[in-house]
Amino acid sequence: MSTIDKLFNYDEFKKQLEEMKNLSDKLLDGWIVCPEKDLETGIFAKKKMRKIWKQNNGNEETVTFEYHISFNTSYSVPVICFITYKNDGSQLSLEQSWKILNLQAPYTMLTQLDHPVLQIPFLTVHPCKTAQFIDESFKDSKNILISWLSAIGPFVGLTLHPEYFKLTH
Template identity: 35%
Template structure:
């Protein structure tokens, strides 16, 4: 347990989306086209930084290389301008050693949209997901629960109570 096939990811992303709908949450299941792996989960929220509100769009996509979910994000100031890498680091990880940041949160091309996004690096995701004694029935939900808080993406506790999928 820890790594996923594309079909497992897609099934679990759809289950997560169903939970979101039941809870009245704002997640979207975005499908670029019917070719794999062109479907991902998406949500936006506003975060207050020192100067103003920042609009952050999060995408949970499938990493073909690592066979795990992966979290991408873009952050925009209230005037619509995109935050650069340093500003994103300051927003989400101000306490982290700058040498370690490139290994945690870095800029790379979105695997579906093919444009630059910030991404939490997936190199240890499978290992982290395997560390749970009882395997999760929905690793996408587990992934978002574990990795989301690192970039101020928090799920309602009710997601964990959806026993049909957890």
């Protein structure tokens, strides 16, 4: 049994997500926790962030990244999903999202999967290696969710306020 199996499960995810949300409220950081629909997979946090997209033709456009943090029951790990859309509400293509993030090898990290709760397609950091990554990197963290998010978030354009790191020690 790996460390992640002993330290992180759905109940622990909910507890650590609540800690993150409480700090977000104090920081006015914008994380919203969506209520559970069922006992296994129903809770997730979401946050919207606007970014400037500098297109190849020299034009700039503001796009919204909507990040969701949920729990993947198949792998028993947290998962980050996101969608990107323009001001008019139209969703960007996978390729456009990858260009905004300037990912060199997006297929090795991002895939389109159904959101664990909403069951609609989102770009997702595939959870298959997450348990091993967490086990090797964050087994001593007091908030594995924040530690994981601080490491994986920058790859998808999400950074955390430094105050979140106080939850990990």
